[in-house]
Amino acid sequence: MNQKLLTSAVFAGVAAGLIAAVLQFMFVIPALLEGELFETGARVHFGADGSPESDRGAPGLGGEWGRHLMTVGFNIVTYVGFGFLLLAAMAVAEMRGLTKITPRQGLIWGLAGFIAIQLAPAFGLPPELPGTPAAEIGPRQAWWLGTLVATALGLWLIAFARGPIAVVGIVLILVPHLIGAPHLDGYFGVSPPELSAEFATLSLGTSAAGWTALGFLCAWFWTREL
Amino acid sequence: MNATTQTIARADISLMPIAFAVLTGLTLLFASGYAQASVLHDAAHDQRHAMAFPCH
Numbered sequence: 001m002n003q004k005l006l007t008s009a010v011f012a013g014v015a016a017g018l019i020a021a022v023l024q025f026m027f028v029i030p031a032l033l034e035g036e037l038f039e040t041g042a043r044v045h046f047g048a049d050g051s052p053e054s055d056r057g058a059p060g061l062g063g064e065w066g067r068h069l070m071t072v073g074f075n076i077v078t079y080v081g082f083g084f085l086l087l088a089a090m091a092v093a094e095m096r097g098l099t100k101i102t103p104r105q106g107l108i109w110g111l112a113g114f115i116a117i118q119l120a121p122a123f124g125l126p127p128e129l130p131g132t133p134a135a136e137i138g139p140r141q142a143w144w145l146g147t148l149v150a151t152a153l154g155l156w157l158i159a160f161a162r163g164p165i166a167v168v169g170i171v172l173i174l175v176p177h178l179i180g181a182p183h184l185d186g187y188f189g190v191s192p193p194e195l196s197a198e199f200a201t202l203s204l205g206t207s208a209a210g211w212t213a214l215g216f217l218c219a220w221f222w223t224r225e226l
Numbered sequence: 227m228n229a230t231t232q233t234i235a236r237a238d239i240s241l242m243p244i245a246f247a248v249l250t251g252l253t254l255l256f257a258s259g260y261a262q263a264s265v266l267h268d269a270a271h272d273q274r275h276a277m278a279f280p281c282h
Contacts, residue, residue, distance in 0.1 A: 002243040009247060028276045067272065074273040078258040084251030088244045118278060127278035140280040141260065203278050
């Protein structure tokens with residue numbers, strides 16, 4: 001049973017990582033590559049002629065197969081990592097008698113993971129199109145990490161704490177946003193705002209799907225009778 | 227009855243594999259999402275942007 005925890009995380013992570021990669025290549029990577037056109041200056045928005053207009057349309061995926069293969073590979077690494085953490089949390093919840101994991105319940109665990117790891121940090125630090133200048137990487141990573149830990153703990157308390165302690169969960173989720181994410185003092189983006197907004201929602205939607213698949217698959221592999 | 231037995235069997239899980247899972251998960255995520263070494267950063271670049279990890 002112990003070994004099953006680890007193998008389930010690997011199987012679920014590889015499968016969810018592949019699902020996420022397919023969705024990314026359908027929806028997110030085209031917008032990312034289009035953003036790079038503005039990052040490199042191949043396209044210019046708010047050009048010197050005073051017109052804010054620029055062409056719309058993503059370039060093709062191109063022939064950079066090594067680069068795209070890396071993206072698929074790192075998706076798998078990332079989702080296997082998420083899978084290990086999610087299954088560890090599921091196992092702790094079962095061990096303490098808080099719940100009994102089922103694949104259907106796994107969907108909710110996956111969505112909670114999405115909220116803690118993607119949505120809550122994105123509330124302060126939206127997914128960035130390439131070419132979006134941002135504050136120093138160190139403070140941003142620290143805020144990002146603090147936010148996802150606080151949100152994960154907060155969701156855990158809301159789900160499993162008895163009585164008024166659940167309110168502490170709400171406070172934990174709220175606090176990082178009251179502190180506020182590190183930002184620059186001005187706006188320096190070179191991409192059209194439409195494209196940046198699309199990239200943010202495409203990225204979040206894709207990871208919502210990836211996380212939901214991961215939650216279901218983790219629970220399914222783990223509870224499956226061999 | 228069957229369900230009860232299953233619960234007991236799975237509740238039997240010890241802390242060691244859970245701790246191992248947490249450490250493995252954190253190591254993988256550090257490499258894919260957090261480490262700033264430039265080789266790792268360049269290879270993981272698109273995926274980090276797509277996952278909204280703070281990248282550079």
